Amino acid sequence: MNTAIRLPIVCEAVAATRAVPSLWDDVARGLFTTPRQLPAKYFYDERGSQLFDQICNLPEYYPTRTENALLAEVSDDIIARARPATIIELGSGMSRKTHHLLKACAKHDCHASYAPFDVCDEVLLLAGARLMHEFPWLKVHALSGDYGAGLDHLPRRSERNLVAFLGGTIGNFTAAESHAFLTELRAFMGPDDRLLLGADRVKRPDMLHAAYNDCAGVTAEFNRNVLRVINRELGADFDVERYAHYALFNPVESQIEMHLVAMRAQRVKFAINDALLELVEGDSIRTEISRKFTRASLEAMVRDAGFAIEQHYESRAPAFSLVLARPT
Numbered sequence: 001m002n003t004a005i006r007l008p009i010v011c012e013a014v015a016a017t018r019a020v021p022s023l024w025d026d027v028a029r030g031l032f033t034t035p036r037q038l039p040a041k042y043f044y045d046e047r048g049s050q051l052f053d054q055i056c057n058l059p060e061y062y063p064t065r066t067e068n069a070l071l072a073e074v075s076d077d078i079i080a081r082a083r084p085a086t087i088i089e090l091g092s093g094m095s096r097k098t099h100h101l102l103k104a105c106a107k108h109d110c111h112a113s114y115a116p117f118d119v120c121d122e123v124l125l126l127a128g129a130r131l132m133h134e135f136p137w138l139k140v141h142a143l144s145g146d147y148g149a150g151l152d153h154l155p156r157r158s159e160r161n162l163v164a165f166l167g168g169t170i171g172n173f174t175a176a177e178s179h180a181f182l183t184e185l186r187a188f189m190g191p192d193d194r195l196l197l198g199a200d201r202v203k204r205p206d207m208l209h210a211a212y213n214d215c216a217g218v219t220a221e222f223n224r225n226v227l228r229v230i231n232r233e234l235g236a237d238f239d240v241e242r243y244a245h246y247a248l249f250n251p252v253e254s255q256i257e258m259h260l261v262a263m264r265a266q267r268v269k270f271a272i273n274d275a276l277l278e279l280v281e282g283d284s285i286r287t288e289i290s291r292k293f294t295r296a297s298l299e300a301m302v303r304d305a306g307f308a309i310e311q312h313y314e315s316r317a318p319a320f321s322l323v324l325a326r327p328t
């Protein structure tokens, strides 16, 4: 039995580099002009995060289990190459994928510390405690903040960081946003740091379509949840059930697009600023893009941001990629 006294989880707030638009800013800009669109980050309140967890377990939604299986397979190689003193994970959530990396650390006698970076303090502490239970040697230095607000104040506590950005979240950024984000990450990184990036790959449109149109309707609920968030946060009165979930694969842009389509006209009132949004039947709001890469387009994106590809791991079908890259 391990009776060692464990240090509590340290949780540090990471100050924003720049101000990020508020929900109202994004609503004012995104819903009162056409084509209507919202940033994908607003799905994730408590209910939205629970729905996303459910999505990850759906039979049609292959990315999570595919990335997880791939990580299980290649974590040894990743750790052997990166030999990190610290694993920094951006958007760590419940840190479910990190388990494989830490197991590989233990195996390689590479007792890295873990720095999960996420917006939610409670989740950071919960996830940190769970990992420390599994890996008694682990030091967790949680970082609370918004990685979208910049990385200038993200602490570099060692010279060998493995910076992980997993789950395919990079796909939710436009090409311009991805480039800006990866360039910023590159600027944060030192010569011995490594980037580990997870990204979903283009494949048969029917498989992509099914992953975002599950039979159980969980993705539809997840999509509509953004309207619930807006209702609550901005005192709006979206008639949530009257918006249809519509997700399609756009092969020209190589991206899934999720929309909410008004099934009837609605005048949406916002308590904030007394704003009124008039929607007619058929009006749509694009709530998310999820880009699907080829091996080449993914590598090009990473290289363009100032990285060299060290290793590109890919799953068997359905295809998913993990790219290990170093700054050039």
Ligand code: AVJ
Pocket (backbone or CB within 6 Å): 055, 063, 167, 168, 169, 170, 171, 172, 212, 219, 288, 289, 290
């Ligand atoms: C957050 C990128 C993992 O784009 O596939 C799942 C979010 N949206 N179903 C994705 C999502 C609809 C997801 N990621």
